[in-house]
Amino acid sequence: MTTPSLRPLLLCFTLAAMAVGPMPVQAQSPAPTFTPEEVGINEKLGTTIPLDLELKDEDGRTVTLRQLIDKPTILTLNYFRCAGICTPSWPVAEVLNRSAVPGQDFQVLTVSFDERDVPEVAAQKRTNYLGEITLPIPPPPGVS
Template sequence: MRKILVLAFALFSLTTGHIFAQIDQSPEVGVIEHLGKQIPLDLKFVNDKFQTVTLRQLITKPTILSFVYFDCPGLCSPLLEGVGDVIRKTDLTLGKDYQVITISFNYRDTPEKAKEKKKRFVDKYSSGKGDGWIFLTTDSASIFKITDATGFKTKAVGLDFVHPSAIIAVSPTGHITRYLYGITFMPIDFKMAIIEANKEQARPTIQKILLLCYSYDQTSQRFALDVTKIAGIIIVFFLLVFVVVFLLRPKKKNKN
């Protein structure tokens, strides 16, 4: 019996170690949460009005950061549609209670493209509150610094990029307080992210744990169910049940 328990514990440790180590892995493409960390506020960007600005100048209220590139054939437009949709559904006022800053992670993108992209989404979603949704471009060095600071990892493939889909809540002092994943967002999640950012409260994301069951498909630029991970989690569950049963049953017999 003792040998069985030792073997079960060893298998349990190996399996859980393999699965939960994936939380701390540094993916080539994906998001590594840097909750509570301050973003570099003195990086220079060019806004959609062709003005050179820093994040320190811009971030004076709760801010939602989104990273896209303007010629993206995949996730970027749906992400911005999702942001626009939740702006429209949230009872907080864009430009007053919070702001959205969209940063291009393609150094080839220009302020002209930023202006064009902004017009499309502001006209459609934000009821003319253009000053509350800012589009920025910058050089490759600044792109690396801001994406590295926020844990947003992309991979260049020719002139395109493989990249994750997420938005990031930042406090008025520039600290990261929440990550929201996907291309659509629940108004309550969006609102709570803004409220928590205003209070400087960093919250872990349950979606990060749920993503353990998914792998990022670089070809389709989507998250797909990972059968191997799911099987591993199931094995862990049954091993845990096995260990508990064999540890508890002998104690009950001895009492009798």
């Protein structure tokens, strides 16, 4: 069995980010500068993410990507507590307000790659992000 390519998802996210246009600059502390070697980018072009990859959801339950992805999905990778750069770089909410029906035609899956981001932080960020979307969003399956 082959796993589906993430290229369509990446294309969707890239187009969504381009549709938003430039983000306004916000006053903040100067961000530290890093060399490319310090950032640690390890490209895996042409590979796929295994659908059996286990994650913790905002309620602390273990779930797999296979359980979460059942429609076109915008996958965002974030630090939930990143000061100054990560939260302002969330242009997806604006795109969702102009696009197809969220939760029905597509979904957004935001994953933190910071092990210090606990489920409670994820739940708060989910609430914050949903508050930025003005279109009605149906509840996830199994939630009334």
